[in-house]
Amino acid sequence: MIVRLQDVEYAYTTESAVGPISLTINKGDFISIVGPSGSGKSTLMNLLSKNYRPTAGILEFAPGTRIIMVQQDPGLFPWRTALHNVTFGLEMQGASKFDREERARAAMDLVGLKGFENRRIHELSGGQKQRVALARALIMKPDLLLLDEPFSALDPHTRNSLGEELRTIWQETGQTILLVTHDHIEAELLAQKVVVLEDGKIKTVVDLEVESPRSARKK
Numbered sequence: 001m002i003v004r005l006q007d008v009e010y011a012y013t014t015e016s017a018v019g020p021i022s023l024t025i026n027k028g029d030f031i032s033i034v035g036p037s038g039s040g041k042s043t044l045m046n047l048l049s050k051n052y053r054p055t056a057g058i059l060e061f062a063p064g065t066r067i068i069m070v071q072q073d074p075g076l077f078p079w080r081t082a083l084h085n086v087t088f089g090l091e092m093q094g095a096s097k098f099d100r101e102e103r104a105r106a107a108m109d110l111v112g113l114k115g116f117e118n119r120r121i122h123e124l125s126g127g128q129k130q131r132v133a134l135a136r137a138l139i140m141k142p143d144l145l146l147l148d149e150p151f152s153a154l155d156p157h158t159r160n161s162l163g164e165e166l167r168t169i170w171q172e173t174g175q176t177i178l179l180v181t182h183d184h185i186e187a188e189l190l191a192q193k194v195v196v197l198e199d200g201k202i203k204t205v206v207d208l209e210v211e212s213p214r215s216a217r218k219k
């Protein structure tokens with residue numbers, strides 16, 4: 001278990017905006033949260049990223065759980081190259097230059113950015129910027145990667161190819177992913193489990209028949 005929600009609620013005012021919700025996220029899961037505007041997706045992400053504390057219920061994280069969120073705005077440093085955006089977290093951790101650059105190159109390769117290492121951020125397309133943000137998150141190997149509509153500002157073609165790559169990354173690394181989207185098709189194409197939100201509550205959970213990550217199959 002990485003995160004467990006048991007009858008979790010969040011109220012901005014007197015009425016609950018989200019909940020009660022019960023859900024468990026396990027290692028290696030790829031879950032999509034889908035729902036219309038106002039259904040509580042952002043509120044749930046804020047709870048999972050520890051920005052909000054539940055107003056009722058139990059929200060439990062496994063000890064030492066590290067969570068990273070990638071949002072629609074990739075939030076990159078324009079004065080750094082693509083590679084040095086990806087190395088940023090490792091720099092903060094004090095990893096050696098050789099180690100962080102080697103790992104950053106591997107992460108950029110994984111998201112299809114080989115050859116773009118030395119580009120400045122303004123020399124990248126929207127999809128490429130989002131790939132840099134994804135590589136920057138993946139390199140940290142978080143216990144849970146939260147993706148908050150990361151592809152919604154992209155054109156349909158770029159969106160599809162990034163989606164497919166995300167799916168491959170999950171298959172190859174077993175990274176635990178929770179993706180928020182308002183696109184049902186995207187949710188079903190990518191994830192292993194689709195949680196449909198409506199009025200702050202889980203309306204349905206769809207378990208899809210997909211191959212589990214390679215890393216999990218080895219065990």
Ligand SMILES: Nc1ncnc2c1ncn2[C@@H]1O[C@H](COP(=O)(O)OP(=O)(O)OP(=O)(O)O)[C@@H](O)[C@H]1O
Nearest residue numbers: 012013017035036037038039040041042043044182
């Ligand atoms: N700061 C706030 N104060 C009061 N109510 C809020 C606040 N933020 C959100 N809400 C309410 O909480 C409910 C869930 O909103 P939330 O933003 O989580 O939905 P969402 O699914 O992310 O919507 P969208 O897709 O439009 O971003 C809505 O009814 C919304 O009006």
